[in-house]
Amino acid sequence: MRDAVTEIVTIRGDLELLTRTAHLLSSVREEFVCAARDLDTWSRPGARQAMAARAGHTQQGQQVHQVRKLLSPAALADEHSRAHLRELVDQGALVRIASAPLPHETIVIDRRLAILAGLDGPGGREYTLTTVPTLVGGVYALFDAAWGTATELKAFLRGEQPRLDAAGRTVLRALGSGATDEKAARELGMSLRTYRRRVAELLTTLDADSRFQAGIRAGELGLNG
Template identity: 75%
Template sequence: MVTIRGDLELLARTEHLFSSVQEEFICAARDLSTWSRPGARQTARDLLESGGTRGVRKLFSPAVLADERSREHLREIMGGGVRVRIAATALPHETIVIDRRFAILAGLHAPEGREYTLTTASGLVGSVYALFEAAWETATDLTAFLHGDQPRLDAESRKVLRALGSGATDERAARELGMSLRTYRRRVAELLNALDAGSRFQAGMRAGELGLNG
C-alpha cells in the first residue's frame, strides 16, 4: 500500500497501469472533477485509450449530469466503447480498480494536493471491487437515465424552473413570465410534483441530476 500526493505524482507512478489494462478498468466518481491539475484528466484519458477501451466501465453520481458539457463528454466516451452508468445515490470519493489487481482510492481535495492510496492487497482490492459491482448493478445506463422515465417538462415549466434557479422572488418571477402570482405558484407546485421534490431546493437538485436545467 502506497500513499501518493497530488495528481502529477499519481500519473507518473501509475502511467504503466493506465496504459496497459489487460482485462478491465473500472472507475467510480462523483463527477468529472476528479483531477485538480489542468490537463491531468486528459493525460489519464490518453493513457487509458492507448491501451484500448475494452472492459472500461465508469460509474458516476447523478450530479455529473448537472451541465451540458459533462453530458456531452459522457456521450463521447460512450461512443468510444466505454460503458457508463449513473448511480442511484451520490458517490463520496473517486475509486479506480485495474484488472482486479490494483485499486486507487482518492482522498479529499486539499490545498496542498489531493492524497491517493494505491494498493495491491488482494483483500482490499476485492472488497472495493465488490462494492463497485453492487453499486453498478443498481445503477442506470446513461442513455436510459437521460431518455427513460425522466419527467417531460414543457417550455413553460422549464421557464419556471429557470426562474426558481435564478433566486428571484415569486412576485418578480411571475411578472417576468407574464403570469399572475397565483398561476406562477401553481406551476411551481406542479413542477415540484413532477420532479418528486419536497422543496424548491430539492427541485433544483433533481433537475440538475436529470439534466433538465439546460
C-alpha cells in the same frame, strides 16, 4: 503491474497522481473501472483526457480491455458533461449512473491496483494506491455491487433525467433559499400566482410530492447548481 505499487502508498496532488499512474493506465490489459461523483475528481492536470483517450484504446484493431465508469447524477449537470460521456460510450466504454451520489471515488485496474480519492486539502487532493489483494478485492466488490443497481447512461438520460430550463432553475434556487413565496415572487419579478404555478410545474417535472422532496430529488440529479 505487481511491482508498480508497493502495498499501500499515499500521494498528494493531481500532478503526482498522473505521474505515478500514467504508465499503469497505458498498461491495462483486462479491465479499467472508475467510480466518481462527477467529472472533476480525475480531471487535473490532464488526467481525465489521458483516461478518456484510453477508454476505447486498441492495439492492432483489437480492444484490449473493458472500461466501466460509474458516476453519480451530478455528473450530468450540464450538456458538455453529457456529451463527453456519450463520446466515451461511442468509443466502447460502459457508463452507468448511480441512483444516488457515490460516497467513495475509486479506480481499479485489472483487479490488481486500486486508487482511492480522499479529501481535498491545501497541498492538493490525497490519493491512496494499493495492490493488497484483499483491499483491492473489497473495493472492487463494492464497485460491482453499486454497478449492479445503477442505470445505463442512455436509459437514464431518456427516462430519468429531467431537463430544467432557466426559469425552472431560478425557481429551484428560490425554493432552496427558504424564502417565502411572497418574497421569492417579488425577487423574481413575477406575481405570486405565477410563482406558485411555476413551483407546481417544478414538482411535476421532478416527480416530487412536496417542496422538500423536490429539493432532495434535485440534489440527487445534480440540478441544484
